[in-house]
Amino acid sequence: MVDVTEAGELPDQSCLWRLKRFLISEFNTWSRLEAMKATGKQLPKVYVTRRIPPEGMKMLQESGICEIEQWDSDDPVPRAELLKKVSGIQGLYCLLTENINEEVLKAAGPSLKVVSTMSVGYDHLSLDALKKRGIRLGYTPDVLTEAVAELTVALLLATSRRLIEAVDEAKNGGWGTWKPLWMCGNGLTQSTVGILGLGRIGVAIAKRLKPFGVKKFLYTDIDRRPELAATISAEFVSLDVLAQQSDFITVCCALTPETQGICDKRLFSKMKNNAVFINTSRGAVVNQEDLYQALVNGQIAAAGLDVTVPEPLPVDHPLLKLKNCVILPHIASATVETRNAMAALAAKNLLAGLKGEALPKEVPL
Numbered sequence: 220m221v222d223v224t225e226a227g228e229l230p231d232q233s234c235l236w237r238l239k240r241f242l243i244s245e246f247n248t249w250s251r252l253e254a255m256k257a258t259g260k261q262l263p264k265v266y267v268t269r270r271i272p273p274e275g276m277k278m279l280q281e282s283g284i285c286e287i288e289q290w291d292s293d294d295p296v297p298r299a300e301l302l303k304k305v306s307g308i309q310g311l312y313c314l315l316t317e318n319i320n321e322e323v324l325k326a327a328g329p330s331l332k333v334v335s336t337m338s339v340g341y342d343h344l345s346l347d348a349l350k351k352r353g354i355r356l357g358y359t360p361d362v363l364t365e366a367v368a369e370l371t372v373a374l375l376l377a378t379s380r381r382l383i384e385a386v387d388e389a390k391n392g393g394w395g396t397w398k399p400l401w402m403c404g405n406g407l408t409q410s411t412v413g414i415l416g417l418g419r420i421g422v423a424i425a426k427r428l429k430p431f432g433v434k435k436f437l438y439t440d441i442d443r444r445p446e447l448a449a450t451i452s453a454e455f456v457s458l459d460v461l462a463q464q465s466d467f468i469t470v471c472c473a474l475t476p477e478t479q480g481i482c483d484k485r486l487f488s489k490m491k492n493n494a495v496f497i498n499t500s501r502g503a504v505v506n507q508e509d510l511y512q513a514l515v516n517g518q519i520a521a522a523g524l525d526v527t528v529p530e531p532l533p534v535d536h537p538l539l540k541l542k543n544c545v546i547l548p549h550i551a552s553a554t555v556e557t558r559n560a561m562a563a564l565a566a567k568n569l570l571a572g573l574k575g576e577a578l579p580k581e582v583p584l
């Protein structure tokens with residue numbers, strides 16, 4: 220006899236097959252744990268490099284399949300401590316602030332099976348070193364797309380409409396009277412927006428900007444992305460054309476050897492004098508010295524950065540002194556829901572890796 224669902228419909232075969240697979244996997248995990256207990260074997264050790272949002276920690280603790288040690292602080296674990304603590308672990312739960320390289324993997328030793336980073340970016344990990352050792356890597360795409368897009372739009376508007384400068388003027392007595400030529404910025408209506416690196420986040424940004432009256436979206440990337448581009452009617456162009464034609468450029472690419480320093484004086488010199496440059500991806504895609512010169516010399520109008528090199532940017536850094544540069548402390552994904560979702564997805568990746576199952580979101584190495 221076939222059972223029926225609550226809605227009174229027959230469950231389809233794929234649903235039953237997934238349920239069967241889930242039950243088998245749960246049973247296997249349970250029997251593995253029972254066998255470990257019976258033989259007095261220790262549970263696999265996991266090291267969590269920071270205090271993380273509660274959803275993620277709860278998931279790890281309630282799994283019952285690992286012994287967790289954590290650097291229980293909001294500040295990064297000192298390198299020496301990290302190198303000591305990773306010894307003999309099977310799973311590493313890390314953040315984008317930790318450089319997980321040959322040194323760390325060597326210190327961990329051959330037991331390490333899975334590294335799970337609570338971030339969509341994975342430029343802080345040495346992929347070659349992971350691959351060489353057959354260590355799997357989990358990351359957290361998708362769950363932060365909306366939050367990052369939202370913050371990018373907020374940063375773009377704050378930069379182009381000079382919000383931070385204006386708030387300062389209102390507070391410090393610079394607000395004399397209403398003046399026709401004072402605090403004028405650049406509007407989005409009828410503008411051209413260029414996206415450097417079109418992926419999920421670029422599309423989400425474009426969808427949010429469209430209602431502001433943007434006339435045209437351009438994008439550039441190593442390859443054309445016709446399907447994604449079609450969703451926002453974006454036109455593929457070269458980096459030079461993107462620079463020449465855009466009123467706003469928003470950088471959304473991953474940091475790779477190809478994109479490192481791609482936003483340099485060559486690019487800024489081709490941009491319009493009234494253009495606004497926004498970066499919410501990684502600081503190292505920008506040559507900050509070149510950006511500083513472009514802002515000081517009026518080669519471009521303004522820049523909004525959520526990411527810099529280094530992070531934090533020293534408080535005496537020249538970019539922080541410029542009125543036409545808005546700098547945020549890497550908060551693009553910082554909503555409570557998003558950070559919890561990132562923490563939970565990173566936990567799921569880690570647990571799946573410990574069980575030898577497919578990671579929900581795995582970086583192919």
Ligand SMILES: O=C(O)C(=O)CO
Nearest residue numbers: 337338339340551552
């Ligand atoms: O997940 C990432 O890579 C981030 O930069 C967090 O905002």
